[in-house]
Amino acid sequence: MDKKERILIVDDEAGIRRLLYHKLSRADYTCEEAENAKQAMEKMAANPAELIILDIMMPGKSGIELLPEIKARYPDTAVIMATAITEASNAINCVKKGADDYLCKPFNLEEVLLSADRSLEKRRLELEIKEYQERLQQKVDEQTVEIRRLFLGAIEALVFALEAKDKYTAGHSRRVTKIALAIAKELGLSRDEIEDLRWGSLLHDVGKIAVDQSIQNKPTKLTAVEYEHIMIHAQIGAGIVKPVVNDRVVEMIEHHHDRYDGTGLNQTIAGEDIPLGARIMAVADAFDAMTSDRPYRPAISVEEALGEIKRCADTQLDPLVVRAFIKISNSLPVMKNGQAARKALKAKR
Numbered sequence: 001m002d003k004k005e006r007i008l009i010v011d012d013e014a015g016i017r018r019l020l021y022h023k024l025s026r027a028d029y030t031c032e033e034a035e036n037a038k039q040a041m042e043k044m045a046a047n048p049a050e051l052i053i054l055d056i057m058m059p060g061k062s063g064i065e066l067l068p069e070i071k072a073r074y075p076d077t078a079v080i081m082a083t084a085i086t087e088a089s090n091a092i093n094c095v096k097k098g099a100d101d102y103l104c105k106p107f108n109l110e111e112v113l114l115s116a117d118r119s120l121e122k123r124r125l126e127l128e129i130k131e132y133q134e135r136l137q138q139k140v141d142e143q144t145v146e147i148r149r150l151f152l153g154a155i156e157a158l159v160f161a162l163e164a165k166d167k168y169t170a171g172h173s174r175r176v177t178k179i180a181l182a183i184a185k186e187l188g189l190s191r192d193e194i195e196d197l198r199w200g201s202l203l204h205d206v207g208k209i210a211v212d213q214s215i216q217n218k219p220t221k222l223t224a225v226e227y228e229h230i231m232i233h234a235q236i237g238a239g240i241v242k243p244v245v246n247d248r249v250v251e252m253i254e255h256h257h258d259r260y261d262g263t264g265l266n267q268t269i270a271g272e273d274i275p276l277g278a279r280i281m282a283v284a285d286a287f288d289a290m291t292s293d294r295p296y297r298p299a300i301s302v303e304e305a306l307g308e309i310k311r312c313a314d315t316q317l318d319p320l321v322v323r324a325f326i327k328i329s330n331s332l333p334v335m336k337n338g339q340a341a342r343k344a345l346k347a348k349r
């Protein structure tokens with residue numbers, strides 16, 4: 001028959017330790033002894049026991065003092081307190097503080113064995129429940145990730161459908177995302193920040209679903225009221241994605257049209273208070289907007305757009321982000337693609 005669990009007997013009296021050792025070993029438990037708190041913790045560190053029988057009255061650190069240390073470091077170890085019958089109230093207090101049971105000296109060895117069996121059985125059940133809960137939690141987490149992925153995929157598809165419907169904005173969010181991520185890498189953002197930015201950029205204009213198409217595609221200059229109407233898309237977009245993305249992504253979308261100098265329409269924050277992701281998206285968005293045809297003006301060249309971006313550093317755009325963008329502007333595949341696409345488009349006309 002396999003040996004059962006390990007039991008550590010902690011008592012300053014060698015005679016008592018021997019007595020318990022023999023009784024529990026005969027019941028197929030693997031036993032170890034320690035004569036004080038220090039030795040008990042050393043033995044636990046070397047080879048943790050599943051159960052400790054812990055004497056309350058010991059020279060040096062008492063069992064009462066050692067109990068919280070054991071429970072903190074070895075929460076899955078069961079503890080039975082041992083005490084003189086006259087001090088049973090101390091042992092009862094220990095049970096309130098996490099001990100599993102208590103035994104009174106002089107020991108009835110059958111009772112000791114019964115208590116050890118019971119405490120270890122309870123421990124096994126608790127571990128099984130814990131493992132089951134962890135497995136369940138893992139499943140819930142996996143499902144949550146999957147549901148979130150599906151939701152985001154659906155919203156992303158909605159953005160692409162919205163853009164595809166409009167020849168002026170087709171592919172805008174994907175291009176903005178590529179540029180924004182390249183800037184983020186240049187700025188040394190962390191993987192998590194880059195992942196947030198990816199979602200923020202892909203979804204930044206989802207609020208345009210609420211914008212009047214006739215205003216969005218108006219071939220002449222917008223009135224102040226029309227401009228204000230278009231700009232609500234940032235707030236609406238943030239509201240649409242809020243249930244499925246974290247607050248950082250929501251804030252990026254909400255502030256992606258904020259001006260660095262704080263002078264934008266209905267703007268509440270400025271400068272570094274604007275989320276970095278939003279400041280990055282603003283540069284990428286401005287560049288893609290300028291190099292794309294709009295109902296009221298044709299696209300300008302990459303060189304002209306870069307000049308304009310530089311000119312807007314410190315006013316509309318964050319100078320730090322602008323510098324990073326200029327640095328990577330030569331290596332952006334999206335620009336080459338954009339130029340090629342525009343040339344192809346012009347050739348067709």
Ligand SMILES: [Fe+2]
Nearest residue numbers: 204205256257
């Ligand atoms: Fe926008």
